[in-house]
Amino acid sequence: MSRSLLAPSLLTLGLLAALPTFAQSHAGHDMTAHAPPADATPAADVDHSKMDHSKMDHGAMDHSTMDHGAMDHSTMGHGTPAPTQPREPIPAPTDADRAAAFPPIAHGAMEHPPEIHSLLLIDRLEHWDGKNGNGQAWEASGWIGGNINRLWLRTDGERSEGRTESSGVEALxxxxxxxxxxxxxGVRQDFRPADSRTWAAIGIQGLAPYKFESSATLYAGSGGQLMAKAEIEYDVLLTNRLILQPLLEATVASKDEPEHGIGRGLNKVEAGLRLRYEFNRRFAPYIxxxxxxxxxDTAxxxxxxxxxxxWVAGIRMWF
Structure with a gap:
């Protein structure tokens, strides 16, 4: 017999000999369990919305072969929805609840006594030297009271060659x-070497726009004399401690009084420029x-x- 006919015969005999062994190894398996039932719906027609995923054994599922892109997650029930209303609704607050939360305050329990403050500012205490001689001058003001109502005291004056030329005190x-x-x-009392004079005073003072410190006062004296005095000054901060202060002051009278050296109209104008150095806010020398x-007629x-x-040199301080 030729070798070509012998090879197929030997292969057929080998397969027939292995068949009983294969059948014996699978004799304990029910192969019908793996077959789908006759009335099973094809996989493409399965309605996942009707499936109870909570009873499925997700550990035995092979997610690597699942097509998650084709799954409709909007119809899946992933748990019990959160309640929209509390199990025990919060009751509406009553008048008794409000009264207990906000008890009435006894009259005067939150009232504070008015606070009293005070300030004394010596704006100018200086020595001056001019072509007509030398002397000293001062100007100071102070107050005591609260934030709304205060008692003001103001004073100013000048000495020349050891003689007091003018001085005055105001209580307002x-x-x-x-x-x-x-x-x-309030009132103003002038003291002069020869006589004194009392004035009624009314005025206004404060901080004008752009931080100009301003004051204007009208005085009414005996004999029908009226005088008005206005002053404005401004602080220019060259540094935090070095401050330049321009000042302008003017006085006007309503009638002539030769015995007091007062003429009608514009009496006097003073313009000054002072440079001070504040060692601290309370003490500052200046030139x-x-x-x-x-x-x-005053001239x-x-x-x-x-x-x-x-030329002036002095100190500015406050307490």
Whole structure:
């Protein structure tokens, strides 16, 4: 027999000999369990919305072969939905609840006694030297009271060649009419070497726009004399401690009084420039220059003293 016919015969005999062994190894398995039932729905037609996934054994599922892109997750029930209403609704607050939460406050329990504050500012305490001589000058103000009502005290004066040329003291009631302005009403007492004079005073003072410190006061004296005095000054901060202060002051009278050296109209104008150094906010020495000029009849009464330029040096402090 040829070798080509012998090879197929030997292969057929090998398969027949292995068949009983294969059948014996699978004799304990029910192969019908793996076959789908006759009335089973094809996989493509399975309605997952009707399946109870909570009873499925997800550990035995092979998720690597599942097509998650084709699954409709909107119809899957992944658990019990959260309740929209509390199990025990919160009752609406009653008047008794509000009364217990906010008990009535006894009258006067939250009232505080008015606080009393005070301030003394010596704005200028200086020595001056001009072409008509030398001397000293001062200007100071202070107050005591609360935020609205205060008692103001103001004083100013000048000495020349050891002689007091002018001095005055004012006592005024001040009331705040805005966060930046006070109205003042009171009296002024002038002291002179020859005589003294009492004035009724009314005025206003405060901080004008752009931080200009301003004051204007009208005085009514005996004999029907009226005088008005206005002052404005401004602080220019060159550094945190070095401050330049320009000042302008003017005085006007309603009638002539030769015995007091007062002429009608514009009496006197003073312009000054002072540079101070604040070692602290309460104490500051300064140097500067001041120019005074009298006008009209007041200049005639003053004679050679109608105009003067002075060098000044002094201190500014407050308590």
């Amino acid at each position: 009631y001040g009331r705040a009419i805005s966060p930046w302005w006070d109205v003042l009403v 500067g220059i001041s120019h005074e000029r009298a006008f009209g 005639d009464y003053a004679g050679d003293h109608a105009r003067d330029t002075r």
